[in-house]
Amino acid sequence: MSKKILIDLSKFRLCDDKSCDQSPPEGFFSIPPNVNGLKSIRELAVFQFTCRKCEDAPCISVCPAEALEKDSDGMINRYTNLCISCKSCVAICPFGTMMTDFFDHHRKKDMYFDLSDEHELNKFIKACPQGAITLVDSDENPKENIYKLNDKILIKEHIWNTDQK
Numbered sequence: 001m002s003k004k005i006l007i008d009l010s011k012f013r014l015c016d017d018k019s020c021d022q023s024p025p026e027g028f029f030s031i032p033p034n035v036n037g038l039k040s041i042r043e044l045a046v047f048q049f050t051c052r053k054c055e056d057a058p059c060i061s062v063c064p065a066e067a068l069e070k071d072s073d074g075m076i077n078r079y080t081n082l083c084i085s086c087k088s089c090v091a092i093c094p095f096g097t098m099m100t101d102f103f104d105h106h107r108k109k110d111m112y113f114d115l116s117d118e119h120e121l122n123k124f125i126k127a128c129p130q131g132a133i134t135l136v137d138s139d140e141n142p143k144e145n146i147y148k149l150n151d152k153i154l155i156k157e158h159i160w161n162t163d164q165k
């Protein structure tokens with residue numbers, strides 16, 4: 001697949017406001033046998049682009065399971081093996097970084113798609129909120145709030161400080 005996958009996080013945030021019937025699907029490039037506890041592409045994206053990297057991160061201090069940690073670059077990481085899905089970090093974050101479906105660790109297996117397979121990718125696009133996923137030939141473009149997560153994924157998000165890129 002030569003095109004990149006552009007993920008518009010704002011469309012998923014609308015879903016997170018309970019306007020969708022079910023949790024959005026997840027896409028991976030290599031699906032391991034045990035999908036429980038896997039972190040989604042969106043979770044990696046929000047910690048990179050949405051999170052404001054608070055100095056005294058309230059999400060870390062509120063977590064009863066010590067499941068959140070900040071790395072040397074200020075990036076938050078969630079240890080899924082420790083997380084008890086209480087969602088306290090979602091409630092306390094003043095910037096709406098996390099989406100509640102990140103903590104649905106036991107969603108149906110048919111909601112996971114292998115994005116390296118064109119057929120699966122098309123099913124994934126249809127299962128996501130309308131307009132949330134597009135396939136593009138373009139690259140990172142901060143003027144349009146589009147940022148590179150990796151070689152295959154672009155993220156559209158209104159980040160708080162363009163200097164962080």
Ligand code: SF4
Pocket residue numbers: 050051052053054057058059060076092093094095096097098
């Ligand atoms: S509270 Fe929210 S913005 Fe602040 S570090 Fe935690 S996730 Fe990031």
Ligand code: SF4
Pocket residue numbers: 062063064065066067068078082083084085086087088089090103
């Ligand atoms: S949902 Fe998980 S990471 Fe968030 S506060 Fe609860 S245990 Fe910690």
